[in-house]
Amino acid sequence: MRKILVGMSTCGMSAGAKDTYARLESLLPADSPHELTITGCIGMCFREPLVEIREGSTRTIYGDVDPARAEEIFEKHIQGGQEIPEYIIYKIEDDQPTGGQELNFLAGQQRIVLRNCGLINPESIDDYEARGGYQATRKAIAEMEPTQIIEEMKTSGLRGRGGAGFPTGLKWSFAAGYDGEAKYVVCNADEGDPGAFMDRSVLEGDPHAVLEGMIICARAIGGTHGYIYCRAEYPLAIHRLELAIEAARERGYLGPDIMGSGFSFDISIKQGAGAFVCGEETALFASIEGERGMPRIRPPFPAESGVFGQPTNNNNVETYANVPWIINNGGQAYRAFGTEKSPGTKVFALAGKIAKGGLAEVPMGMTIEEILFGIGGGIKDGREFKAVQMGGPSGGCIPAALKQTPVDFENIPKTGAIMGSGGMVVMDDTTCMVDMARFFLTFTQDESCGKCTFCRIGTLRMLEILERITRGEGQPGDVEALTELGGRIKEASLCGLGQTAPNPVLSTIRYYMDEFKAHIEDHSCPAGNCPALVDFVIDPEKCNGCSACAKNCPVEAISGTLKHPFVIDTEACVQCGKCITSCSFDAIFKTGKKVAAR
Amino acid sequence: MVSTDFSYRLWRHDGTPGELIPLLQSAQEHFGYIPRRAIRYISEVTKTPESKIYGVITFYSQFRLQPMGKNVIRLCTGTACHVANSGMLLDTLQDELGVEVGGTTEDGVFTLFSVACIGCCSLAPVMMVNDDTQGKLTPAATRKIVRKIRRQTLASERQAQATSDAETAPAAD
Numbered sequence: 164m165r166k167i168l169v170g171m172s173t174c175g176m177s178a179g180a181k182d183t184y185a186r187l188e189s190l191l192p193a194d195s196p197h198e199l200t201i202t203g204c205i206g207m208c209f210r211e212p213l214v215e216i217r218e219g220s221t222r223t224i225y226g227d228v229d230p231a232r233a234e235e236i237f238e239k240h241i242q243g244g245q246e247i248p249e250y251i252i253y254k255i256e257d258d259q260p261t262g263g264q265e266l267n268f269l270a271g272q273q274r275i276v277l278r279n280c281g282l283i284n285p286e287s288i289d290d291y292e293a294r295g296g297y298q299a300t301r302k303a304i305a306e307m308e309p310t311q312i313i314e315e316m317k318t319s320g321l322r323g324r325g326g327a328g329f330p331t332g333l334k335w336s337f338a339a340g341y342d343g344e345a346k347y348v349v350c351n352a353d354e355g356d357p358g359a360f361m362d363r364s365v366l367e368g369d370p371h372a373v374l375e376g377m378i379i380c381a382r383a384i385g386g387t388h389g390y391i392y393c394r395a396e397y398p399l400a401i402h403r404l405e406l407a408i409e410a411a412r413e414r415g416y417l418g419p420d421i422m423g424s425g426f427s428f429d430i431s432i433k434q435g436a437g438a439f440v441c442g443e444e445t446a447l448f449a450s451i452e453g454e455r456g457m458p459r460i461r462p463p464f465p466a467e468s469g470v471f472g473q474p475t476n477n478n479n480v481e482t483y484a485n486v487p488w489i490i491n492n493g494g495q496a497y498r499a500f501g502t503e504k505s506p507g508t509k510v511f512a513l514a515g516k517i518a519k520g521g522l523a524e525v526p527m528g529m530t531i532e533e534i535l536f537g538i539g540g541g542i543k544d545g546r547e548f549k550a551v552q553m554g555g556p557s558g559g560c561i562p563a564a565l566k567q568t569p570v571d572f573e574n575i576p577k578t579g580a581i582m583g584s585g586g587m588v589v590m591d592d593t594t595c596m597v598d599m600a601r602f603f604l605t606f607t608q609d610e611s612c613g614k615c616t617f618c619r620i621g622t623l624r625m626l627e628i629l630e631r632i633t634r635g636e637g638q639p640g641d642v643e644a645l646t647e648l649g650g651r652i653k654e655a656s657l658c659g660l661g662q663t664a665p666n667p668v669l670s671t672i673r674y675y676m677d678e679f680k681a682h683i684e685d686h687s688c689p690a691g692n693c694p695a696l697v698d699f700v701i702d703p704e705k706c707n708g709c710s711a712c713a714k715n716c717p718v719e720a721i722s723g724t725l726k727h728p729f730v731i732d733t734e735a736c737v738q739c740g741k742c743i744t745s746c747s748f749d750a751i752f753k754t755g756k757k758v759a760a761r
Numbered sequence: 762m763v764s765t766d767f768s769y770r771l772w773r774h775d776g777t778p779g780e781l782i783p784l785l786q787s788a789q790e791h792f793g794y795i796p797r798r799a800i801r802y803i804s805e806v807t808k809t810p811e812s813k814i815y816g817v818i819t820f821y822s823q824f825r826l827q828p829m830g831k832n833v834i835r836l837c838t839g840t841a842c843h844v845a846n847s848g849m850l851l852d853t854l855q856d857e858l859g860v861e862v863g864g865t866t867e868d869g870v871f872t873l874f875s876v877a878c879i880g881c882c883s884l885a886p887v888m889m890v891n892d893d894t895q896g897k898l899t900p901a902a903t904r905k906i907v908r909k910i911r912r913q914t915l916a917s918e919r920q921a922q923a924t925s926d927a928e929t930a931p932a933a934d
């Protein structure tokens with residue numbers, strides 16, 4: 164019997180996994196000895212859709228499986244028992260990677276959080292239990308005292324994966340120390356950093372691991388009810404969580420008197436409603452309560468007064484997903500990975516101009532270069548590595564020159580970026596850093612809840628300056644004004660959003676002053692990105708002379724004869740971009756002025 | 762399972778705190794947006810002033826006070842998509858549809874939104890049309906998709922109209 168698994172998470176499905184699954188389903192006769200099922204994301208988003216054929220302890224993973232390829236795999240491998248080496252991206256025998264085109268991508272990883280992602284059917288609690296699922300819950304409830312659980316967490320040295328890196332064991336011990344009518348265990352699944360998607364992947368690929376982490380936490384701190392606050396943009400994650408909670412209740416892992424211990428705990432899902440600031444924990448609590456998601460002043464800290472004013476412990480999805488592994492294997496075993504001050508592993512989302520975009524879980528302390536080039540395969544289209552953005556709207560850009568920096572809670576902040584949730588957006592020589600600074604500020608400006616004056620108005624003033632600079636209307640003193648405003652906003656904001664909002668701007672000023680100068684003094688965009696500062700050019704190879712661009716040009720700067728390549732008069736052009744968006748052949752592009760002059 | 766039925770939720774409401782947002786979500790699910798009367802019902806049942814409900818609605822970007830078009834386009838403007846030039850796609854969509862972000866076309870076929878990351882960063886730039894995600898877009902590809910959907914929507918509307926005309930027409934012979 165062969166087991167056929169199709170990767171069905173959001174990334175797989177948007178690459179067409181549904182069609183692949185449907186084709187396989189239609190090919191498989193009703194009385195087939197082979198079994199077709201779904202699985203989560205194994206992290207190789209760049210080769211989706213993925214199909215795995217599992218036979219005993221041999222796992223063969225095929226990449227880029229469209230329906231036609233699925234048919235071929237069905238005939239040759241599933242029915243005929245013949246592998247198709249050209250399509251194999253990864254092969255595992257007895258849990259050891261043995262070959263395939265993408266061997267390096269997975270072989271360099273250490274998977275604790277992602278231990279089940281891409282391996283089990285996330286909608287089946289049986290699959291999860293077969294992989295040792297809920298053993299940690301049993302152990303924590305039947306064999307351990309709550310204080311022992313907390314001690315084990317402290318030993319592991321696990322630090323919160325939501326961004327700030329606060330020691331989890333310590334946080335739990337605080338929450339254990341307060342009493343209230345109720346005590347809440349909250350899971351932050353708001354994943355607001357645009358460019359990070361590991362929480363989604365864990366929720367879609369291994370939802371029970373998160374539930375287990377929350378149950379164990381509740382046992383340790385005396386929690387009475389759990390909330391998972393999940394962003395509405397993740398409908399599949401919410402669906403799979405609902406199924407998992409239902410199944411866990413049926414098996415008696417959730418609900419009253421869990422496993423006859425007298426300990427009762429249940430979990431409900433709260434769907435976010437689209438506000439980045441709700442990822443901040445006090446704003447998140449306000450949102451659970453049905454209020455506008457505005458941050459509150461601390462103290463009192465959540466351990467004392469969180470949701471509905473009751474003692475509360477809040478952790479990130481990835482933090483909870485680590486817990487069952489730690490309880491099963493011991494805190495010391497966890498410490499064996501990573502560095503002294505940042506133990507364990509971390510999942511990174513590789514995106515942007517990287518050759519192999521996806522998820523990679525590695526021990527803390529690996530260098531940026533090892534992650535981006537060793538695992539991620541370097542830069543897309545062989546271009547030049549310019550920078551990597553970490554920490555999203557709260558973080559910063561780390562320039563290529565610092566690629567030897569170890570990625571952990573100690574070293575990343577030294578560069579001006581932060582660990583954040585682990586999103587790594589890679590930039591090449593065509594990315595304008597001034598524009599990136601503007602981009603992040605647009606985001607935080609929009610998402611500021613409006614409570615603090617500096618965050619609300621200060622970010623707007625910074626944004627106005629940056630917009631002027633990218634339009635080529637920068638003035639002497641702009642950079643100084645940005646720096647000063649940034650400092651003030653950091654000082655005078657209540658929550659992390661405002662306190663970190665200037666970071667993307669300040670870190671780009673620190674490393675890319677030359678680009679700021681080019682925009683302000685020379686009115687040019689070296690990366691060839693900012694529309695007002697570049698030339699628009701028609702690629703004669705692609706242009707088929709339809710004249711759509713010329714008709715749409717408001718200043719009649721485009722001319723030519725029908726059915727022959729058109730040309731843009733760069734002197735007359737006002738860089739409005741209408742020609743690019745009206746071209747049906749993607750024949751028009753932007754280029755740095757210097758290049759065009761050559 | 763979380764019930765999304767709005768009237769059932771309202772009827773079942775027992776004063777549990779924190780129900781305002783789920784109630785608004787089910788109202789939106791039910792009506793496609795949050796109409797005035799839904800705010801009034803919720804206010805009566807939860808004993809929350811309408812002004813406060815309005816405050817919550819306007820705080821969260823998910824809630825809408827206007828009906829939406831038949832197809833909802835969500836263009837990703839997250840970091841990875843921005844790096845992959847999603848700004849150009851936004852210009853393209855605004856130009857093709859003749860609306861700004863948040864707007865609905867005159868014929869009611871499309872509503873355009875921008876979102877920050879739908880978690881498919883490796884396929885950037887990405888947009889969602891209703892529940893379908895489309896990746897690796899260019900301005901030309903984007904226009905093609907939009908035009909195709911407009912044709913399909915208008916065609917199926919005409920067909921629905923024709924069927925209902927045929928049904929309501931008196932059986933002549």
Ligand SMILES: Cc1cc2nc3c(=O)[nH]c(=O)nc-3n(C[C@H](O)[C@H](O)[C@H](O)COP(=O)(O)O)c2cc1C
Nearest residue numbers: 323324325351354355442443444478479482659660
């Ligand atoms: C503006 C802002 C947004 C945040 N967004 C998230 C988020 O999306 N997910 C998350 O887990 N933590 C987020 N955090 C961090 C949380 O406030 C909190 O520190 C974290 O959930 C604690 O969990 P941990 O100890 O497991 O890391 C955010 C913080 C700020 C200031």
Ligand code: FES
Nearest residue numbers: 837839842879882
């Ligand atoms: S940034 Fe667009 S899908 Fe993530």
